[in-house]
Amino acid sequence: MTRRPLTQPKVRVLPDYESLSLTAAEAVAGKLRSEPEAIFLLPTGVTPLGMYRRLVEMHARDGLSFAGASFFNLDEYLGLDADHLASYHTYMRENFYGLVDADPRRVHVPDGSVSDPKEECERYEAAMKEAGGVDLCVLGIGRNGHVGFNEPGAPFGSRTRVVRLAETTRRVNAGDFEGGRAPEKAITVGMRTIFESREILLLASGANKSQAVAAAMKGEVSEAVPASLLRRHPEATFLIDREAAASIEEVA
């Protein structure tokens, strides 16, 4: 990948999770209002739940419409059917897509149940490209600095592909699975595809993210910390709450 000069990452520190969620939801809503047919790349996890809740409220209360937009999700576990309780299909249906007027023809989540995952990855990557590329990508960050399921070491040039999950990630997510064992593999949109988004918003909340946020924002830009790649992006913003900002404020 061509090396870009480091840009100073934009960072907004919000007092708490509620204001972080509202700010993120307003960013999505603002994009929709200016570009009703915008293409979004969206995360799952605990962090974005508040943002989705706010967006659902804006739909119910203010009539915010998602009908013209296209949505892609960042990742899905390999080997799970769409209706598995812990699948990201289920998460998105229950927390967002099923509660607003998103057009099912424009909602995309990688299919983790396919017999040929490599083909599914290629299909998914091509679908994003065909849609015109991503206008706004919203990301969470793992405690190990991962984005999507791009774990430490993920090549910055990577595309949508099958990956092996880090043991730390499997432990953090184990509670979502009966028997406490998360799948070993997943499909994730790659670093390069994330980076090609026209705008990126990374959300981080809570003290258990502060080390990862500091490593991403203040350490070297390195594949060892996938989120650090955002420092080369001219339109990336770290949207973090005070607890997640604790370590950067120490270093600042």
Ligand code: PGA
């Ligand atoms: P979390 O996950 O929001 O559940 O902490 C974030 C991530 O792992 O990307």
